Amino acid sequence: MYSREWYEKNKEKIAAQQKEYYQNNKEKKKLYRKQYYQNNKDKAKLWKHNNNSEEAKNYRKQYYLDNKEKWENYKNNMTDSQKESRLETVRKLKKSYGHSHKSELIALKGNKCSICGLEYNGKNGAIFDFHHINPEEKDFNITSYLRHYSKIPERIYKEVEKCILLCSNCHRLEHSDEY
Numbered sequence: 001m002y003s004r005e006w007y008e009k010n011k012e013k014i015a016a017q018q019k020e021y022y023q024n025n026k027e028k029k030k031l032y033r034k035q036y037y038q039n040n041k042d043k044a045k046l047w048k049h050n051n052n053s054e055e056a057k058n059y060r061k062q063y064y065l066d067n068k069e070k071w072e073n074y075k076n077n078m079t080d081s082q083k084e085s086r087l088e089t090v091r092k093l094k095k096s097y098g099h100s101h102k103s104e105l106i107a108l109k110g111n112k113c114s115i116c117g118l119e120y121n122g123k124n125g126a127i128f129d130f131h132h133i134n135p136e137e138k139d140f141n142i143t144s145y146l147r148h149y150s151k152i153p154e155r156i157y158k159e160v161e162k163c164i165l166l167c168s169n170c171h172r173l174e175h176s177d178e179y
Contacts, residue, residue, distance in 0.1 A: 093150075095147065102125050103122070104152065105156070106165060108157075114166060114170075115166060115174075116167060118167045118170075127168045131164050131171050132162055133164060138162070142156060142160060
């Protein structure tokens with residue numbers, strides 16, 4: 001096994017070799033993928049058609065249980081830099097999910113503050129809040145849930161129906177009489 005320093009020093013050379021190998025073995029790779037697909041049609045179809053189906057979820061769960069020891073060893077043997085890199089990737093993904101989902105929900109609520117009419121311009125999403133009209137019906141804070149999903153779950157849409165869109169100033173004023 002090569003050291004990290006060796007890899008960093010030879011990264012460009014390795015990339016060039018990999019590219020050359022791929023160019024020289026395109027047909028071999030195509031054949032390999034085709035054979036793999038033929039041998040694993042059921043799995044491929046399962047993932048290809050509906051990655052969020054119950055069948056797919058059960059498959060992933062079973063795969064994890066069957067390989068639990070392997071995954072535990074992998075996690076336990078990660079270096080600190082690998083762990084930090086993985087965490088950073090997850091943070092970036094969650095942040096991007098939150099932004100894109102919030103934009104979609106803002107559009108669903110009319111793209112402007114219900115009180116002052118401040119419009120959403122695609123960049124000022126951070127200043128908009130979802131205000132629950134009846135606080136007793138509030139099940140959870142919408143914005144904090146958004147970053148946890150790659151696709152907006154139905155329960156978030158249901159929660160948004162109980163809200164109006166307010167800019168942060170109007171939202172603060174709306175709650176100011178509570179204190």
